[in-house]
Amino acid sequence: MQELVFATNNAHKLEELRRITGDKFTILSLSDIGCHEDIPETADTLEGNARQKARFVKEKYGYDCFADDTGLMVDALGGAPGIYSARYAGPGHDSRANMALLLANLEGETHRSARFVTCICLIKDGEEHIFEGRVEGEILTAPQGDAGFGYDPVFRPDESDRSFALMSADEKNTISHRGRATAALLDYLLNR
Ligand code: ITT
Secondary structure (H helix, E strand, O other): OEEEEEOOOOHHHHHHHHHHHOOOEEEEOOHHHOOOOOOOOOOOOHHHHHHHHHHHHHHHHOOOEEEEEEEEEEHHHOOOEEOOHHHOOOOOOOHHHHHHHHHHHOOOOOOOEEEEEEEEEEEEOOEEEEEEEEEEEEEOOOOOOOOOOOOHHHEEEOOOOOOHHHOOHHHHHHHOHHHHHHHHHHHHHHHO
């Protein structure tokens, strides 16, 4: 079976990817290849950050790999938190604080449309390829459910009347930003 390194420090993303790729690929984690450091993310776009993370692993560890950068874009907040989604409430990755700040900043706002966008950069056989997936929806007024991760409890996709955090992993993956970006990645890898 083909092996691919997923350059992420987010265990939830890794779990989602493994579930989506199923038995088509073996997805190796950063610890599987002996990488235990924080990978810099200093670009000003999702695509730039995805490229930066994948290049870091390729250049330092020598593996063909892919990286995902994801952002939640909220229209009433001018596209925030966007590329700063992981550290919206400050340094670190505290989802509870990030969601609390998002809900506070949207207090009283009726226009709550938003989207998740995932950009995947694949480095394979000396070439870079970009794949994107997005899902439109809205930010709820209070968290619903505790499945998933990150902003899942406060995001309801247009295709459903429930938040991502009230869905099974398979239900979320069928319509999510990451599910769609990964489908494009798999289509490329399996059909090129
Ligand atoms: P890596 O960079 O190591 O891959 P990260 O957690 O820093 O992991 P991102 O830079 O892509 O990931 O940050 C995006 C943040 O957006 C992430 O920390 C979550 O809080 C949130 N997020 C990403 N995907 C999500 C999803 O499917 N559902 C809900 N929130 C998500």
